[in-house]
Amino acid sequence: MDKKVKVKYLIFFSLLLLVFVYSFFSPTSFLKVVFAADLPPVVNIQSPADTGYFVTTDVALTVSGTSSDDGVIQATRWTDSGSDWAGSTVVAPSDDWTFTTNLLDVGVNELVVRTRDTIGNIGSSSMTIIRLPADGGLLGYAWAETIGWVSFSSLNCDPDGNLTSNDGLPGCPVYPSDVTVPYFYQTKIDPTTGHLSGYAWSENVGWISFNYTNTGYASLNPPAIGVQPDGYTFNSNCNISGTCTSAANCLACYNSSEELGSTGDGRRAVYGWARVLSLGNDGWIKLQSQISDGGVDYGVEYNLNTYEFSGFGWSGGPLPPETTGIGWLSFNCINDSSCVGSGYKTLAFLNLPPSTSFVAGSPSAPPLSELPCGPGNGFEGACASDCEKYPLIDWEFNDPEGLPQSKYHLIIDELSGSGSYDSGEVPSSVTQLKLNSSHLTMKYNTTYEITLNTWDSIGQESGEIVYAFTTDKHKYPDANFEWFIDEGSEDEEVKFWNNSVYFINSSDDPSASGICHPGYPGPCSFNWVSSDADLVDESLATTTAKFRDSGSSREIILEATDGDTYMCASSTSLDINLRLPTWTETR
The missing domain is CATH 2.60.40.10 (Immunoglobulins)
Incomplete structure (x- = not known):
C-alpha cells in the first residue's frame, strides 16, 4: 500500500476513535449513567390523609409519615406556613417520622416535609391544612360582580387574630381613617340552633349584617334594619323550627338535618336574609329561593363533607334580573367554574358531635x-x-x-x-x-x-x-331431667324428676346430679311446664304428667333455678300412644 494512503487511513481511524471517546464521556452524550444515590429521597405524608385539604379546629396537629432513600437519610425537617424548620437527625436508609405542630393559624396553612440524604439530595411532600374556628365562625370570601369581594371574617386578613392586617390579604376594614387597626368581625352559625349572626365586610359597600338589630357597633353608626321583604316565611325550615325571630335577633338560619340530594352527600340548606346596611332596603340579600319567586331556583347550601358553602344569594328586585341591589352573591368559585383563576371559598365547621x-x-x-x-x-x-x-x-x-x-x-x-x-x-x-x-x-x-x-x-x-x-357469681345450672318411659299412652301417668347440676363459685365446683348445692343463700326451685299434659306438683323436684292426647312431640319443660336465682331450662318431647283399652274381669 502506498505510504501516503497508509498515513491517511491512520489519521482517519485516529479521528474516529477520538470522536467515539468524546461522545462516550461527554455530558451531552446519548449514553448517560444515573446512579441510585443521585435520586432524591421519597417523602410520604400518611396521616392526616390528603384529600385535597385537611380541616381542623385545633391549633395543634400531629402528622406522621415515612421517608426512604436508596442511600442514607441524614435528616427530616418540616414547617407550616413558613415558620422555622424543625425536625430530627436520622442516619438510616428509611425514616418513620411523627411530629406535632402547635402553630396552625386560622385559615390556610401549607405544611411541607423535607428529607435530605447524606450526599445532599432533598425530597419533599406537602399538604394544605385549613384551621377553622371551632365556634361555627365562617371563614373565606364570597364574590359579587357589582361590589367585588365579601369577607366573612377579619381572620381572613388577620389569621393570628392580633388586630394587625397581614400584608397582601384583603378584607379588613379600617374605620375611621385615623385608626390603623382593623375591627374584628365574624359571621357565625350556631351549630345547635342553626341561627346566623354577625357581620361580613365589603370594601365597596361596607357592612353586611346577619343580625336583626345592630348594637355593639355604635362607632360605625349602622342604619336601623327594616323588616325583610317577605318576613319570616322561611322560619319553619330552621334547624329548630320557628326559633329564628326578631326577638332572637335572627335573620337567617341553617338546617343541619334537612338532607338535600342523595343520602350521604352532606348537603344542607341555608334560609333567610342578610342585608347590606349602606343600601338600606335595597340591600336585602335573599339566601334561598321560594315558590313565590316565580320559578327562579337559587340558594345557599353547606356541605358537611367538605365544610364548604356553595350556591348564590340574590339582592335586587322581587325577581332576578332586576338589580336595584347588588345582584348575585356567589359563595364558592365552583358556582361559575372560576376556581382556577380566583379560588375563593366560604367555609365553616358546623358538624355537631354524635x-x-x-x-x-x-x-x-x-x-x-x-x-x-x-x-x-x-x-x-x-x-x-x-x-x-x-x-x-x-x-x-x-x-x-x-x-x-x-x-x-x-x-x-x-x-x-x-x-x-x-x-x-x-x-x-x-x-x-x-x-x-x-x-x-x-x-x-x-x-x-x-x-x-x-x-x-x-x-x-x-x-x-x-x-x-x-359478671355473675358462677355458672348457671345445667338443667336436665329424666323420666320413667320413652313412650306413654293417653291419660297414663309418666313420672319426671330433676337431674340438674348446680354450681356455687367462680371455679365452677359442680354438685352431684339432681342435688342442690348446700352453700346457696336460698333453696333451689323448680317449675315444670307443659301445654300438652296435666301436671301434679309442678313446683317440686319430681312431677307426674298425664298427657291429654295421643300424638308425637308432646313437650314438657323444666325451669331449674339455683339458690342464687340463676335459672336455665331444659325440655324434651315424647310420643304418646292412644289410650290403653279398658277391661273388666268376668267369671
Missing part, C-alpha cells in the same frame, strides 16, 4: 344487651350465649345531622386484675360486639369497665362513655 349510649337489657324479655345476664335472663342469656362471663355489648348511635357511624373504639378493663381488651379503631357501622374468649379471658364474679368511643362519617367523635359491670 352521641352514644349503652342499651340496657330487660329482665322480662330477650335482652337487647347483656351487661351481664342478670337474674331472670338466664334462659335467653347465660344458657344460650354465655353472657354471664361474655356479654353482648350493644349501643345506640345518634347523630344530629343524621350521619352514620363510621368507626368505633371499645376497651374492656378488668378493674382488679390485668385482663384487658382493646379493639383499636374499627371501621364499622355495627353497633354491638359479642365478647368471647378470643378477646380476653373473662372471669366469674369480677368487675370490668367498658370504655366506648364512636365517630360519624366525617370524623366527628362522640367522646368516651364508660360502663362498669360485674
Whole structure:
C-alpha cells in the first residue's frame, strides 16, 4: 500500500476513535449513567390523609409519615406556613417520622416535609391544612360582580387574630381613617340552633349584617334594619323550627338535618336574609329561593363533607334580573367554574358531635344487651350465649345531622386484675360486639369497665362513655331431667324428676346430679311446664304428667333455678300412644 494512503487511513481511524471517546464521556452524550444515590429521597405524608385539604379546629396537629432513600437519610425537617424548620437527625436508609405542630393559624396553612440524604439530595411532600374556628365562625370570601369581594371574617386578613392586617390579604376594614387597626368581625352559625349572626365586610359597600338589630357597633353608626321583604316565611325550615325571630335577633338560619340530594352527600340548606346596611332596603340579600319567586331556583347550601358553602344569594328586585341591589352573591368559585383563576371559598365547621349510649337489657324479655345476664335472663342469656362471663355489648348511635357511624373504639378493663381488651379503631357501622374468649379471658364474679368511643362519617367523635359491670357469681345450672318411659299412652301417668347440676363459685365446683348445692343463700326451685299434659306438683323436684292426647312431640319443660336465682331450662318431647283399652274381669 502506498505510504501516503497508509498515513491517511491512520489519521482517519485516529479521528474516529477520538470522536467515539468524546461522545462516550461527554455530558451531552446519548449514553448517560444515573446512579441510585443521585435520586432524591421519597417523602410520604400518611396521616392526616390528603384529600385535597385537611380541616381542623385545633391549633395543634400531629402528622406522621415515612421517608426512604436508596442511600442514607441524614435528616427530616418540616414547617407550616413558613415558620422555622424543625425536625430530627436520622442516619438510616428509611425514616418513620411523627411530629406535632402547635402553630396552625386560622385559615390556610401549607405544611411541607423535607428529607435530605447524606450526599445532599432533598425530597419533599406537602399538604394544605385549613384551621377553622371551632365556634361555627365562617371563614373565606364570597364574590359579587357589582361590589367585588365579601369577607366573612377579619381572620381572613388577620389569621393570628392580633388586630394587625397581614400584608397582601384583603378584607379588613379600617374605620375611621385615623385608626390603623382593623375591627374584628365574624359571621357565625350556631351549630345547635342553626341561627346566623354577625357581620361580613365589603370594601365597596361596607357592612353586611346577619343580625336583626345592630348594637355593639355604635362607632360605625349602622342604619336601623327594616323588616325583610317577605318576613319570616322561611322560619319553619330552621334547624329548630320557628326559633329564628326578631326577638332572637335572627335573620337567617341553617338546617343541619334537612338532607338535600342523595343520602350521604352532606348537603344542607341555608334560609333567610342578610342585608347590606349602606343600601338600606335595597340591600336585602335573599339566601334561598321560594315558590313565590316565580320559578327562579337559587340558594345557599353547606356541605358537611367538605365544610364548604356553595350556591348564590340574590339582592335586587322581587325577581332576578332586576338589580336595584347588588345582584348575585356567589359563595364558592365552583358556582361559575372560576376556581382556577380566583379560588375563593366560604367555609365553616358546623358538624355537631354524635352521641352514644349503652342499651340496657330487660329482665322480662330477650335482652337487647347483656351487661351481664342478670337474674331472670338466664334462659335467653347465660344458657344460650354465655353472657354471664361474655356479654353482648350493644349501643345506640345518634347523630344530629343524621350521619352514620363510621368507626368505633371499645376497651374492656378488668378493674382488679390485668385482663384487658382493646379493639383499636374499627371501621364499622355495627353497633354491638359479642365478647368471647378470643378477646380476653373473662372471669366469674369480677368487675370490668367498658370504655366506648364512636365517630360519624366525617370524623366527628362522640367522646368516651364508660360502663362498669360485674359478671355473675358462677355458672348457671345445667338443667336436665329424666323420666320413667320413652313412650306413654293417653291419660297414663309418666313420672319426671330433676337431674340438674348446680354450681356455687367462680371455679365452677359442680354438685352431684339432681342435688342442690348446700352453700346457696336460698333453696333451689323448680317449675315444670307443659301445654300438652296435666301436671301434679309442678313446683317440686319430681312431677307426674298425664298427657291429654295421643300424638308425637308432646313437650314438657323444666325451669331449674339455683339458690342464687340463676335459672336455665331444659325440655324434651315424647310420643304418646292412644289410650290403653279398658277391661273388666268376668267369671
